[in-house]
Amino acid sequence: MKYKRNYLKTFIIINLLFVLVCSNTAYASNSTVNKSWPQGPKVDAESAIIMEASTGTILYSKNIDEKRYPASITKIMTTLLAAENSSLNETVTFTQDCFYNMEYQATHIGATVGEKLTMEQCLYAVMLASANEVSNAVAIHVAGSVSNFTTMMNERAKEFGATNTHFNNPNGLHEADHYTTAHDMALIMQAAMKNQNFRMVTGTKRYQIQPTNKCKEIRYLSNHHQMINPTSAPKYGYEYAIGGKTGYTSDAGNTLVTVAKKDGIELICVVLKGKSSYVQNNVYTDTISLFDFFFENYSVYNIGDNNSVPTIKEDKLFTRFNSFFNSNEAPIRLNGKNTVVIPNTKKLEDVVQTVSYYNDVTIDPNASTIIGKITYTLDDVTVGENDIIYDTTKTVPRLETETKVVEKNGTTSSLTDIFKLSNKATKKTVLVLLGIVVVIIIGLYITLRVLRYKRRKRYYASRRKTHNVTNIYKKYKKS
Secondary structure, eight states: OHHHHHHHHHHHHHHHHHHHHHHHHHHHHSBOSSTTSOOOOOOSSSEEEEEETTTOOEEEEESTTSOBOOGGGGHHHHHHHHHHSSOTTOEEEOOGGGGTTOOTTOOOOOOOTTOEEEHHHHHHHHHTSOOHHHHHHHHHHHHSSHHHHHHHHHHHHHHTTOTTOBOSSSSOOOOTTOBBOHHHHHHHHHHHTTSHHHHHHHTOSEEEEOOOSSOOSOEEEEOOOTTTSOSSOGGGOOTTEEEEEEEEETTTEEEEEEEEEETTEEEEEEEEEEOBOSSOBHHHHHHHHHHHHHHHHEEEEEGGGOTTSOOOTTOTTSOTTOOTTTSTTOSEEESSOOEEEEETTSOGGGOEEEEEEOSSOOBOTTSEEEEEEEEEEETTEEEEEEEEEEETTSOOOOOOOOOEEEOTTSOEEEHHHHHHHHHHHHHHHHHHHHHHHHHHHHHHHHHHHHHHHHHHHHHHHHHHHHHHHHHHHHHHHHO
């Protein structure tokens, strides 16, 4: 019996340790990025992220770098590329290739071979109705083929920093080698929301496609995202939602990307491999609970407008007493708003600012070039970044640097040479000014001499007059 009791105790201890390890693991993968910050709610989806849009700061993460199938949220990248590489009034013609490899019951708008739609109509069909054949048509129109377009998708994803993503098609229909991560999709959505046409389309509730050459009826499109357009599930309506995309396949489960804005804070939420039932779709409840928590507990500050931000003492170009970067004509400036996002429990004065400059930068003589960046950190977490831009179209300052400049004729010179040219012009101006100053001084000297001569002349004249009067008085007295 004694041995049995010992075995039982050992078994209980092992199970308790197992539970503790599992709970710690779950906590580590389902939390904010810093344990001293307000902790977010628990979510049911297997991967989830909250990112602040203007700074890219990750406020919440759960398995954000694990590869998942995206399903139709793939269409975010498809729509963005189409918006970047075409105009809204271009005509898209549907060919047989647009319907290749389409799954049975895949979502569509009933387009047919030979039908013509404008690119604007196509983008609404892709984002609102999640039309798979339209996604293919857009891809073929932009790149000549679906395979060429997917190459563009993968290259663009890498430019956004989405290094754990690989697209095999423009619509998100399941393929084993078609995957992404929650982090990558947040980066892609962050970039997409900077495009005004994309932003307009993704936030639209309803849209009508007028009759075409193949369809004589109006097509009524309704945004599938229930937080934006809560037609079939009113309980998920979210007044601050301004964009997003839904997705579902049996392999991917429910996927959802949402952007919401409240009190100047714009947040991006991505949940992958979500669960759903006839009663509840947890990708929506997860997203709403995350939004509510972080809108309540975090704030965004504009560094340029806030006097509480500490000065960057190690860099003379970046102090609050220097207005060099506030001018629209300044050749060196910051890229857009200088913002940070921090918990409401933290002080803005605790934010640490660091300036770094890039080596071996090639300056584009016809455009602006990123030459460095400012990084803001709090508790060793990056809470904001801003690029330092050198714009050759503005007035060139007199700075000493050996950064190479590629000129129009193909030759290269350094910025030092350019500044020397500027200095030569400055020297000529200085010499002219010095000449004017010398002339003025000589003129003043001559004028003073003339005035002094006249004053002395008047003085001696008065003395002589006085002397003559005195002599007359003496003669009168004697007489």
